[in-house]
Amino acid sequence: MKTKSNKNKIQIFLLLLPGLAVFCFFTVYPIIKLFLMSFSKWDFTSMRQQEFIGLQNYREVLADKFFWTSFTNTIVYTLVTVPLQMILGLFVAILVNGIKKFQVTFRVLNYLPVITSWVIASLIFRYVFNTEGLLNYFLSQVLHVTASNIRWLDSRWSGLTVAMILGIWKGIGWNMVIFLAALQQVPIDLYEAAAIDGCNGIQKFFKITLPGIKGTILFVWVMLTIGGFNVFTSIKMITGGNPAHQTDTILTWMYYKAFSTGKFGYSAAVSFIMAFTLGIMAIFQFKAMRNRDRELEEIG
Amino acid sequence: MKEKKSVIFFRYALLTIGVILSCLPMIYMISTSLRPNGALYEYPPRFFPKLQDVTVENYQYIISQNKFYINFFNSVIVSVSTVALAAIISSGLAFVIARFQFPGRKVLFGFIIITMIIPGTTLIVPQFELAVKLKVVNKLWGLIPFYTAWVIPFSTFMIKGFMENIPDEIIEAATIDGADIFTVFFRIAIPLSTPAIASVSIFNFLTAWEEYPWANTVINDNAIRTLPIAIAGFFGQHQFTQWGYVFAMSALSLIPVILVFILFQKYFVTGLTAGSVKG
Known part of the structure; x- marks a missing residue:
């Protein structure tokens, strides 16, 4: 399209302007600010008088055992929830793809957990896993597998497990919809050819389905990893980081340090370490996928 | 078979x-x-x-309380404003990036993609500092521009994909007839991108409707609370949580979400899958 006349140039600029303004002001500026904050002594009480302190915040973060607990928790959360969501989501997608009637019904009902808000879903889980809650009653009085009520939410790994179950439960539907769309793009003649060659279902899955949805798998893997690191509301609502910050994740710990102790500089450093880790992981994920491609081509 | x-x-x-x-x-x-x-x-x-x-x-208790209507209304204002602002702003951005060459175009689009990858909550500290500077703490205006900024990258990305596919002939024909850029944008680009705009709008609505961490940070007063923080507040209020109230309020707050989901189911799937299958 011609952009020669001045009137057109002005109109193009006017269309671009609001987006640029909002983006620069509310996203780019905070990113730069975060970077500067992480190198400054910046407390809630001294918001106007910051001084440059170099790497001190980073040193403090990396020497903090609470930070490492939250870091480990986040890694464990991501390592457990991401593959399980993907496997279960793909499994459900394959099942839905294999039926003719009620496809839409199953898709909609499986998607319900995704649209339930994190606050509400977390409160339901908290209620079910409460010491006096339904689950304990079921385990001890109906199944008789536990002698007394277990305090699920009062210890590190069981508290995290509740958050992880919630994360998986809430994520399967999204995985299903994405994988279902990808499955429907895999050419049917490939399956027919494989059937003629005498491949069984499992062989078809590994030789045709998985390579056929490779791009989607990478996309989902990257998105879920980001989502795993972003876990916040569920931890806040279910355990609140208790006992003694043992169930905090990176973001809940960052939030606590910023808004309960006022150490903004420390929190900025935590945020940056997290963004850095995510960046490294994304590069690693893309590399890993590409290497697998090469291997497959070589075997070929 | x-x-x-x-x-x-x-x-x-x-x-x-x-x-x-x-x-x-x-x-x-x-x-x-x-x-x-x-x-x-x-x-x-x-x-x-x-x-x-x-x-x-x-339910009778919840709907007999003024608070509930205020919270509900706040959520409606915030969500609808976010959806409207994001739709118009992202469409403009997407249209220009998709159809015109200008210096810095690639850098801008690259930056938009990168910000899609950074989880929103990591920026909560500098954004809070910004909200304090702008004096929007404890105001609905402390939510709307921030939510809009969060959803703009993804919305722009989605709408841009659609606007790229508008056939050149349609736009050229309009230009020959003397249409200026605004006319092309409002009369051709936006109507032809309705499916993309509709599907991102649904996601933006859900994002704003359920957002918790930022609202919980910026809003204190009961009269300005949105539903998610009102529900969370109910939960923290007493030594013994009144679970019946909490869940009645939760169920009521889910009604608009489920309505939107069922009414716009078609757009949901378009929106979800557009970014993923291409690769």
Whole structure:
């Protein structure tokens, strides 16, 4: 399209302007600010008088055992929830793809957990896993597998497990919809050819389905990893980081340090370490996928 | 290819179990909201209330409170404003990036993609500092521009994909007829991109409707709370949480979400899958 006349140039600029303004002001500026904050002594009480302190915040973060607990928790959360969501989501997608009637019904009902808000879903889980809650009653009085009520939410790994179950439960539907769309793009003649060659279902899955949805798998893997690191509301609502910050994740710990102790500089450093880790992981994920491609081509 | 009946039956059976597991927590939430508030840690606890115990008193309590309407209305204002602002702003951005060459175009689009990858909550500290500077703490204006900024990258990305596919001939024909850029944008680009705009709008609505961390940070006063922080606040208020109230309020706040979801189901799937399958 011609952009020669001045009137057109002005109109193009006017269309671009609001987006640029909002983006620069509310996203780019905070990113730069975060970077500067992480190198400054910046407390809630001294918001106007910051001084440059170099790497001190980073040193403090990396020497903090609470930070490492939250870091480990986040890694464990991501390592457990991401593959399980993907496997279960793909499994459900394959099942839905294999039926003719009620496809839409199953898709909609499986998607319900995704649209339930994190606050509400977390409160339901908290209620079910409460010491006096339904689950304990079921385990001890109906199944008789536990002698007394277990305090699920009062210890590190069981508290995290509740958050992880919630994360998986809430994520399967999204995985299903994405994988279902990808499955429907895999050419049917490939399956027919494989059937003629005498491949069984499992062989078809590994030789045709998985390579056929490779791009989607990478996309989902990257998105879920980001989502795993972003876990916040569920931890806040279910355990609140208790006992003694043992169930905090990176973001809940960052939030606590910023808004309960006022150490903004420390929190900025935590945020940056997290963004850095995510960046490294994304590069690693893309590399890993590409290497697998090469291997497959070589075997070929 | 004929498949054995047993295989198909097996699929339906597994799917049904899956759906029950998916819906169980929600059903439990509703069943809890329908029993008397005093009996919430009744012993033995039951999944469904006794039929003679079923009551709507929790709902009556919630809807008899002014607070609820205020919270609900706040959520509506914030969500609708976010959706409207994001739709118009992202469309403009997407249109220019998709159809014109200008210096810095690639850098701008690259930056937009990168910000899609950074989880929103990592920026909460500098954004809070910004909100304090702008004096929007404890105001709905402390939410709307921030939510808009969060959803702009993804919305722009989605709408741009659509606007790239508008055939050149349509736009050229309009230009020959003397249409200026605004006319092309409002009369051709936007109407032809409706499916993309609709689907991102649904996601933006859900994002704003359920957002918790930022609202919880910026908003303090009851009169300015949106539903998610009102629900969370209910939960933290007393030593013994009034679960009946919490879940009645939760169920009510889910009604608009479920309505939007069912009414716009078609756009949901378009929006979800557009970014993922291409690769």
